[in-house]
Amino acid sequence: MGRIAQKLTKTVLREAGKVKRAGKGFTDGLPFDLPTFEELAKELHDPQHVLYVSAQQFSSxxxxxxxxEPEFAEYAAxxxxxxxxxxxxxxxxxxLTRSFFTMWAFFDVRFGADQESIGSCLLDLLRAMSGPELMVGTLEKLNxxxxxIYEHVGCEGPRVRLRELLSGDEFVCYSASGYxxxxxxxxxxxxxxxxxxxxxxxxxLT
Incomplete structure (x- = not known):
């Protein structure tokens, strides 16, 4: 855990009180109203996409x-x-799409002495608070x-097969955009x- 994540975690846990109630206290204390999994599922067509969008919105x-906060000044700049x-x-x-930019901002931009990211700080925080396993796992994959760069090598039903140019590995994929x-x-x-x-x-995802 990097130094910024350590300070963030200590602050949240201190304000939340007992660790066993930290998750709820943390969520209740944030000034946002995130859609539930059920609400996202009505808009999106794939269960994995629902999880990734939820994790992205939580990161946002x-x-x-x-x-x-002062610790995030470098990131904000x-x-x-x-x-x-x-x-x-x-x-x-x-x-550039907004999705591309936010993914870059949350999971690629490194800052601070330990070269942390928003995603890594959030992941460390959720681990310390024993956050929901599915959310922690999804954030791990996003991080x-x-x-x-991938070559389109065909379709398999509603999904696309992509081959990465660098490694040659092939992946069957759901295209979230529908394209x-x-x-x-x-x-x-x-x-x-x-x-x-x-x-x-x-x-x-992007």
Whole structure:
């Protein structure tokens, strides 16, 4: 656990009181209203996608809540500058999607002496609070994810088979955007691996 995550965890646990009630106290204390799994399931068509979107939204809420703290000043400066340059409020319109940017901001941007990320801080916090196993597992996979270049090598029913150019590994994927593409296309995307053993496919997240 990095130094920023340690301080964040101590602060949250201290304010929450007893560790066994920390999870509820932490959630109740954040100024946001996240949709439930049931609400997300009505909008999305894949159970793994529901979990990944929920984890991303939780990360967004944490980033918004704690980015004003001194420990996160470096992070706020990095992301604030990048957002102004690559996700402007007006023309010219950026080719980067908001999903791409937020995934980068939460799970790729490193800051502090221990080179932590928002995702790693949140993961350490949830582990210390014995957070929901499924959420912890999903965040672990997001923290380990990265962008990659893949070749579209065909479809398998409603899913797409992608081959990573660097490793040659192939993955059967659910495309969260609904776009299935055509064989031979190159995709620059982030894949979310199966969140449980009962799933045998990845999720194209960005």
């Amino acid at each position: 809420a944490v980033a918004e809540t704690f980015s004003v 990095i992301v604030g500058k990048a957002e102004g340059e690559y996700i402007p409020d007006g023309p010219p319109i950026s080719p 380990d994810s990265r962008m990659g 299935q593409g055509q064989t031979g296309e190159l995709w620059y995307v982030r894949l979310g691996p199966p969140v449980a053993e009962s799933f045998d496919y990845h999720i194209v």
